[in-house]
Amino acid sequence: MKISTKGRYGLTIMIELAKKYGEGPLSLKTIAQSNDLSEHYLEQLIAPLRNAGLVKSIRGAYGGYILSETPEKITAGDIIRVLEGPISPVEGIEDEEPAKRELWIRIRDAVKEVLDNTTLEDLASHSDDGETDSYMFYI
Amino acid sequence: MKISTKGRYGLTIMIELAKKYGEGPLSLKTIAQSNDLSEHYLEQLIAPLRNAGLVKSIRGAYGGYILSETPEKITAGDIIRVLEGPISPVEGIEDEEPAKRELWIRIRDAVKEVLDNTTLEDLASHSDDGETDSYMFYI
DNA sequence: TCAAAACCCTACCAAATTACTAAGGATTTT
DNA sequence: AAAATCCTTAGTAATTTGGTAGGGTTTTGA
Numbered sequence: 362m363k364i365s366t367k368g369r370y371g372l373t374i375m376i377e378l379a380k381k382y383g384e385g386p387l388s389l390k391t392i393a394q395s396n397d398l399s400e401h402y403l404e405q406l407i408a409p410l411r412n413a414g415l416v417k418s419i420r421g422a423y424g425g426y427i428l429s430e431t432p433e434k435i436t437a438g439d440i441i442r443v444l445e446g447p448i449s450p451v452e453g454i455e456d457e458e459p460a461k462r463e464l465w466i467r468i469r470d471a472v473k474e475v476l477d478n479t480t481l482e483d484l485a486s487h488s489d490d491g492e493t494d495s496y497m498f499y500i
Numbered sequence: 501m502k503i504s505t506k507g508r509y510g511l512t513i514m515i516e517l518a519k520k521y522g523e524g525p526l527s528l529k530t531i532a533q534s535n536d537l538s539e540h541y542l543e544q545l546i547a548p549l550r551n552a553g554l555v556k557s558i559r560g561a562y563g564g565y566i567l568s569e570t571p572e573k574i575t576a577g578d579i580i581r582v583l584e585g586p587i588s589p590v591e592g593i594e595d596e597e598p599a600k601r602e603l604w605i606r607i608r609d610a611v612k613e614v615l616d617n618t619t620l621e622d623l624a625s626h627s628d629d630g631e632t633d634s635y636m637f638y639i
Numbered sequence: 640t641c642a643a644a645a646c647c648c649t650a651c652c653a654a655a656t657t658a659c660t661a662a663g664g665a666t667t668t669t
Numbered sequence: 670a671a672a673a674t675c676c677t678t679a680g681t682a683a684t685t686t687g688g689t690a691g692g693g694t695t696t697t698g699a
Contacts, residue, residue: 560667
């Protein structure tokens with residue numbers, strides 16, 4: 362019941378891109394260094410994000426990646442689905458017997474609700490500060 | 501982001517025990533056969549449930565397992581925690597930077613809410629019928 | 640022009656986890 | 670005593686995770 366580094370690092374990449382949105386491309390090297398991650402590994406994670414149309418790449422010197430859309434239009438759910446597969450606590454949810462099927466559906470919907478209502482704008486605007494306005498999440 | 505067969509089969513065992521609650525012990529062999537699962541594998545799953553005090557074992561001929569408490573006092577969360585570990589989308593949630601930490605906390609709390617408010621009584625009473633009163637879950 | 644910077648692609652691999660199987664011992668009831 | 674059942678340890682094949690290796694190809698600033 363865990364989200365792997367694929368989804369976690371993918372979110373990290375996308376949050377970095379959101380923070381620099383409108384300021385030109387950001388290289389994977391920069392993202393890898395500032396987050397202490399393997400650039401090669403991030404390359405493998407951004408490939409599906411590019412194929413899914415969430416980011417655009419700009420090649421050559423001073424190139425990098427940019428978001429395809431504004432940060433408020435991309436959700437955590439978009440990213441997690443691309444890197445982790447469908448949001449569901451079990452595969453073949455419809456094959457389960459009624460009681461368990463209902464349980465899985467309720468869990469799935471609860472997680473979807475959070476992921477699909479959290480945008481990159483939300484995430485980028487809260488990633489620098491400390492605890493000061495984290496109360497916003499609890500309203 | 502999946503619950504493995506440990507948690508799923510564990511729930512299956514516990515739902516079967518809930519359905520027979522008050523009618524004496526139910527053997528793993530019976531549970532394994534009626535659910536088409538490996539008895540040997542179920543033995544490995546019920547061991548932690550016994551150690552956690554969720555079930556009691558009765559040895560010898562005509563023995564088996566019984567719930568330690570009434571079905572309404574045992575939740576899906578109790579079972580999943582024993583077999584899958586802590587309910588959390590990532591390990592070391594507190595080590596994440598603020599934005600992601602808040603996201604993981606919101607997901608964790610949403611899943612907890614469902615698992616801790618679904619009892620074995622709920623699950624056992626809905627496991628025989630079809631779709632007829634599944635609307636109860638949506639109120 | 641040209642070399643560096645960056646993206647792109649295909650393998651491969653070690654460690655961990657999952658999902659069991661195998662084999663037998665311990666305990667209790669009939 | 671025999672049968673039924675719980676209980677325990679060990680091994681193992683398949684899959685996933687979390688990368689590394691080693692190369693391309695494309696673009697652009699100097």
